[in-house]
Amino acid sequence: MRNFDFAPLHRATVGFDQIADLMDRVMTNDVGQSSYPPYNIEKTADDSYRISIAVAGFADSDLSVDVKENALVVAARKAEDDNERTYLHRGIATRAFERRFHLAEHVRVTGASHADGMLHIDLTREIPEALKPRRIEISSVSSQPIETDVVDAKAVN
Numbered sequence: 001m002r003n004f005d006f007a008p009l010h011r012a013t014v015g016f017d018q019i020a021d022l023m024d025r026v027m028t029n030d031v032g033q034s035s036y037p038p039y040n041i042e043k044t045a046d047d048s049y050r051i052s053i054a055v056a057g058f059a060d061s062d063l064s065v066d067v068k069e070n071a072l073v074v075a076a077r078k079a080e081d082d083n084e085r086t087y088l089h090r091g092i093a094t095r096a097f098e099r100r101f102h103l104a105e106h107v108r109v110t111g112a113s114h115a116d117g118m119l120h121i122d123l124t125r126e127i128p129e130a131l132k133p134r135r136i137e138i139s140s141v142s143s144q145p146i147e148t149d150v151v152d153a154k155a156v157n
Helices: 007-012 017-027
Strands: 039-045 048-054 063-068 071-076 097-102 107-115 118-125
Touching: 048 071, 063 107, 063 118, 071 118
Parallel strands: none
Antiparallel strands: 039 048, 048 118, 063 071, 071 097, 107 118
16 A cells, blocks of 8 residues: 555645655655666765766657756657668667756756767755854843933922
């Protein structure tokens, strides 16, 4: 049984919509999803990542890399070969594919390169200054009595 109902989570939390959406997306992900083409995700620095996809047999013109609504979409369409070839064994798959990667907030695609049958896509996480941690200075209050403006008053009566 792989179906979970996250409705109670939505009712009991405020501001955690993205986490609930992520869990929904992971739980509803198709179990029989194709593993073609194979890929690696590596962390190259503290805030830098690289996705490497094996795309043997595809030219630069056959590949497309797009960013749409916080999703990285890598697609390939191989043009039909006009040459009539007779294969005794065909082990290099050049079928069309579309692979999606969900990008976290503040993750930006900085570049893509294609070399030696590998498509490398570089990503960088750029946290805005407003969201970075900052130290708040604590001011000390002196123990001396606080001087207030007092007006001399005379008793009436």
